[in-house]
Amino acid sequence: MSETAIWLVRGDALPLGQRLADALGATLYQPWLTPDDSPREQFRRVFHQHRRWVAVMASGIAVRYLDGLPASKYTDPALVVLDEAARFAIPLLSGHEGGANALAYEVARLTGAIPAVTTATEALKPLTLGIGCRRGKSADEIERAVLAALGARTLAEVREVATIDLKADEEGLLAFCARHGLPLRVIAQSDVAARAWVGQPSDWVQQNVGVAGVCEPCALIASPRGRLIVPKTAFDGVTVAVVEDCRVVGAT
Template identity: 40%
Template sequence: MDTENSTAFVVIREEGLKIAKTLKNSLGGVIFAKSGIEGDGLVHFDRLRELFEKLFKSYRRIIGIMATGIAVRMVSGLMESKYKDPAVVVVDEGGRFAISLLSGHEGGANSLTLHISSIIGCQPIITTATESLKRHVVGIGFRKHTTKNQIKEAILKALNMVNIETCDVRFISTCWHKAGNSSLIDASSELGLQVRFLPRFLYENELYNFKESTAEKYLGVKNIAEASALLASFNPKLILRKTVFDGVTVAIAREGAFGL
């Protein structure tokens, strides 16, 4: 087995291998594949339950490319404590959803789910109460040399305009081009918010008619702030259209589950 802090990917059908390899390229770790699945660098297993028993003891993050029901049966009886259990995230073989299944907060499954969604563009499913009650997504765009304070102040001013607190925000959303930007990461950390970076192909979906902005000149996509807020939300409605604060563009979407 690998070190305690590594990531294990579990693939039970060949259809899930491409997703596992894509995630491994960004997250690192080891791919465990059902015997009969061919590929380089795979660790094969025969019995899924026995594998999960071993992974629970040696890995801190387990990503299963499989149905949620299978994963639930595999972790049943293995759980000890939310402070000890590894983060478990399930991704469907179609790459449409990433579900935070176990150890959402303490184990980091919630943040891992967002990270996965940033890599493959799937919908993150997080059901812990503190996250699922938050109904707002902040979309943001800014230039390369924007400072942490500029970003932080822009977000706070935007939220104030629509009478929303940071505790009502599910996460900040922006484009792939900003992944790893220290100013954004530091600003979001000070605000107590997470960031979801959306892959390029989502912005190029012809089903959406996003308004053009300067982003088209620099990134080749029409819009960042409004598009990021809408693309990262469920049944969204813009409650703040793109607004510029000291060079930082912010848009806010409210998710409308059950028409609320």
């Protein structure tokens, strides 16, 4: 039995569900294949057989499916709701302790969805890092660049890291994020090109990546109500920008 499961409510979502199942090594449930059995009852029987769920459905349907099932945030499976258009990945159950927040970012990287994390532990952290790097940069090199850019600020204040989709598989960046428990938000190249808030466009990035810059636009797209407090800063092939969420700062 796989740790992760995908639950669909309609056949129209099958291509999305299959793609997620393949990428996550997940069990894919298609309840319409057993028409004599209520989909909700099918779900209730298998809910505790998996530790992570991606429910491709409306959040209202998910709430009704979950009625009476959750017991504790320390033991409940993680559940992320993903709409069929893959616009939003919403951690609905066991977000922080159970790993649904991390799963939402994982689903977002695979689908281009926006991770809608609402738990206070993550939401009250004000900083977003935009990172770009040349291929093959190590986690240590990226960390040195980040710490230099943060200055007196700390990694404990960072909510997420954002980069362009072409860097989604960059081993050093993934290792850096894993080392510090930071979620990686991947921004589509087309979105970066359309919203290129770049103070100093880079000819090298334009020629090699197809956009005028990576770290600044990625950070600002990931934190749309934030302000750029550290513009693009380059450290030996790694660029870092820091955006601060103004509303979080005002609330603390």
